[in-house]
Amino acid sequence: MATINQNYWNLKESYLFSEIASRVLSYQKAHPDAHIIRMGIGDVTLPLPPAVIDAMHKAVEEMGHAETFHGYGPEQGYHFLRQAVGDYYKQKGVCLLPEEIFISDGAKSDLGNILDILGQDNTVLVTDPVYPVYVDTNKMSGRSISYAQANQQNHFLPMPDPHLTADIIYLCSPNNPTGAAYSRQQLKEWVDFANQNDSVLLFDAAYEAFVTEDLPRSIYEIEGAKTCAIEFCSFSKTAGFTGTRCGYTVVPLELVRQETSLNKLWLRRQTTKFNGVPYIVQRGAAAVFSPEGQEQVKHNIDYYRHNAQMITDTLDKLGIWYTGGKNSPYIWLKCPHDMDSWTFFDFLLENAHVVGTPGEGFGSCGEGYFRLTAFSSHEMTRTAMDRFYAILRQK
Structure with missing residues (x-):
């Protein structure tokens, strides 16, 4: 049975x-x-945006001709989009290799899928209030979850607590649901905490484009993050892709646990379980990074x-x-x-x-x-x- x-x-x-x-x-x-x-x-x-629509129209036309037709694409995303994402990070002072960038159908799915490469016996730390997906996907796998309490006293930005160590830590900044955003010094404390405990920090940066003050828009702006953090981002709120579905996940080559590259594990997972984002959508996403x-x-x-x-x-x-x-x-x-x-x-x-x-x-x-x-x-x-x-x- x-x-x-x-x-x-x-x-x-x-x-x-x-x-x-x-x-x-x-x-x-x-x-x-x-x-x-x-x-x-x-x-x-x-x-x-019009630039996205124009790029998608051109891509649709390409798909109608044998000489420009695209079938199965690379599971980690087409190079033109991965390169565009990398160039975008350079504007934040962050250098990424194309092989560290994985194109996805949205941050939400990858935030759950990333758990495939992490052990089921790992303990998890989330902030409370929390985006429900962080909790539910771990409950589905039977992991133990601890909560860092956010409240008015800490401005809904809880900081590391030595009594709440965990193998997997979720952070979202600017935060969903509270809208609160961490400073550089605050994120440096979280990065140091993760590195000291050999934790993996899952950083949801889906709302980074809304930052107006001098605040980090990527976890990799923080020294030491590449040895502990995976970043998830999305075109949904930035460019209106909620119904089109496209995002990207960054897994640095420097991120190693148990002498194993998490980048290589994620690549292996994606090539087995994911056929990639449609070419037409990726062309539209690449147009987001054009000047227009x-x-x-x-x-x-x-x-x-x-x-x-x-x-x-x-x-x-x-x-x-x-x-x-x-x-x-x-x-x-x-x-x-x-x-x-x-x-x-x-x-x-x-x-x-x-x-x-x-x-x-x-x-x-x-x-x-x-x-x-x-x-x-x-x-x-x-x-x-x-x-x-x-x-x-x-x-």
């Missing part, structure tokens, strides 16, 4: 965003005339920054504590009037027809907090904040 992976019984019955979708659907059925504005899931609203693409991407990110400013301005007027919004598309706010996260979710849905994300869904330290995203249109964000202000000014 076939048996199941019983570690799945350790997962919550419903994924956070599935629960949100279910509640919104029930409310919409009961109130069909309600104009609901969704500011919960971090999906973008602006279309792909960079200008267009900057325009889109500035658009979302303006939305974030509208949100934080509203919170400021109401005297509500928050973090994020400046170096991140996420705004993490303290639920007003001591409401718990799901109570505030229901209150906001019922009274303002606005959907956000309850902080409790990201971990116990998220209870009493709430996440809003800046990925809507200007018009919808303005309307949502007008409603938000009206109901909370009266309460």
Whole structure:
């Protein structure tokens, strides 16, 4: 008889965003005339940049002719895109070899898939609140998980604790869900901590393009990171690839554990389990790094920054504590009037027809907090904040 992976019984019955979708659907059925504005899931609203579309059109045309047709591509990605990513890192003062860069279908999948090359007996450390994927993928494999508590006292940026050592450490900066971002000195402490304990630091840099202050945009800007860290990044929020799917993972050749190169292990894993990202998508992704693409991407990110400013301005007027919004598309706010996260979710849905994300869904330290995203249109964000202000000014 076939048996199941019983570690799945350790997962919550419903994924956070599935629960949100279910509640919104029930409310919409009961109130069909309600104009609901969704500011919960971090999906973008602006279309792909013109430079990306032009590159994809050219790639589609190539696929229609025998002399320029592309079949199976290299599992680690076409050289033209890996080279473009490497050139982008040079702008941050980071030198990477093309063979250290692996093109993927998004950061989310690789953050889970990377566990294939790490032992199931490894212990794991995540920050709380936490992006659910970090936790659930490790629970699926039966790993032991510890939590570094993030709170208002540490500005939702927990630092290493000698009592919480782990073999695998997840960090996300700018952070999802809180929007908080680590300084260089803070990341240096984490890198030193990982190297001292022979840990592997999994660094999620999906929101690096939103950084405006003098903060690290790559873990490899920190001395010593190449001997302990793997970095994950995505075109989803940067260039609108949420429905197109493309990202990249960096595994330095210097990263060695048990006398084994993790770069070589990841290459072996990818050549076995992954057939690569479509050629057409990779051509579009490469166009993101062209001068035209960079200008267009900057325009889109500035658009979302303006939305974030509208949100934080509203919170400021109401005297509500928050973090994020400046170096991140996420705004993490303290639920007003001591409401718990799901109570505030229901209150906001019922009274303002606005959907956000309850902080409790990201971990116990998220209870009493709430996440809003800046990925809507200007018009919808303005309307949502007008409603938000009206109901909370009266309460």
